[in-house]
Amino acid sequence: EAGVAQSPRYKIIEKRQSVAFWCNPISGHATLYWYQQILGQGPKLLIQFQNNGVVDDSQLPKDRFSAERLKGVDSTLKIQPAKLEDSAVYLCASKKSGTNYEQYFGPGTRLTVT
Amino acid sequence: TQLLEQSPQFLSIQEGENLTVYCNSSSVFSSLQWYRQEPGEGPVLLVTVVTGGEVKKLKRLTFQFGDARKDSSLHITAAQTGDTGLYLCAGERDYKLSFGAGTTVTVRA
Numbered sequence: 001e002a003g004v005a006q007s008p009r010y011k012i013i014e015k016r017q018s019v020a021f022w023c024n025p026i027s028g029h030a031t032l033y034w035y036q037q038i039l040g041q042g043p044k045l046l047i048q049f050q051n052n053g054v055v056d057d058s059q060l061p062k063d064r065f066s067a068e069r070l071k072g073v074d075s076t077l078k079i080q081p082a083k084l085e086d087s088a089v090y091l092c093a094s095k096k097s098g099t100n101y102e103q104y105f106g107p108g109t110r111l112t113v114t
Numbered sequence: 115t116q117l118l119e120q121s122p123q124f125l126s127i128q129e130g131e132n133l134t135v136y137c138n139s140s141s142v143f144s145s146l147q148w149y150r151q152e153p154g155e156g157p158v159l160l161v162t163v164v165t166g167g168e169v170k171k172l173k174r175l176t177f178q179f180g181d182a183r184k185d186s187s188l189h190i191t192a193a194q195t196g197d198t199g200l201y202l203c204a205g206e207r208d209y210k211l212s213f214g215a216g217t218t219v220t221v222r223a
Contacts, residue, residue, distance in 0.1 A: 004156070031209075032131070040215065041215050041216075042118075042202050042204070042213030042214050042215050042216050043157065043202075043211075043213050044213070045211065045212075047211055056210060067176065079162075091156050102159050102162075103159070103160070103211065105156025105157050106156050107154065107155050107156055108154075108155075108156055
């Protein structure tokens with residue numbers, strides 16, 4: 001079974017530019033998460049989708065971050081405009097609906113904002 | 115501010131030694147999960163503990179959930195170089211995970 005796919009793996013941009021990350025979850029996983037992991041910290045949940053609907057985006061900085069999951073499969077996370085403090089690894093995870101199911105993480109996209 | 119505090123932040127030991135990593139919180143969680151993350155990869159789940167006082171063993175790894183379901187520990191017996199990595203604890207509440215900052219474990223040959 002293929003794992004969670006993310007692209008690109010690395011991205012370097014200048015502040016005030018925009019960037020987009022893509023995630024393809026494991027087939028059949030209805031729940032999808034985006035996390036931000038700043039160096040030296042644990043992952044922080046940004047947004048959670050159930051199929052193509054948003055369940056929780058309370059920690060998403062909505063003035064600059066946006067995310068969508070069209071058709072309930074792939075998802076994109078966008079930052080516009082980027083700030084220096086957005087430098088981090090952006091992790092996508094997916095899981096089956098319901099309790100007692102494990103979250104599977106992708107390899108992440110490392111973003112550097114200069 | 116991390117909801118879960120992990121200690122120590124860094125741990126470097128010789129192969130064959132034992133180590134313990136702690137995860138503490140003032141909040142109660144429905145479950146506590148431990149992950150290991152290697153450079154350039156996402157976290158991989160090691161174990162989930164659900165019941166207060168629960169102890170789970172996976173080969174040389176022993177996981178314990180506190181009676182009050184607020185804290186947990188991970189103990190590795192006879193560490194091997196392959197145990198090197200970032201160990202993260204995560205508390206689950208309302209199907210969402212809150213992660214600690216992690217403990218970086220280095221096992222020297």
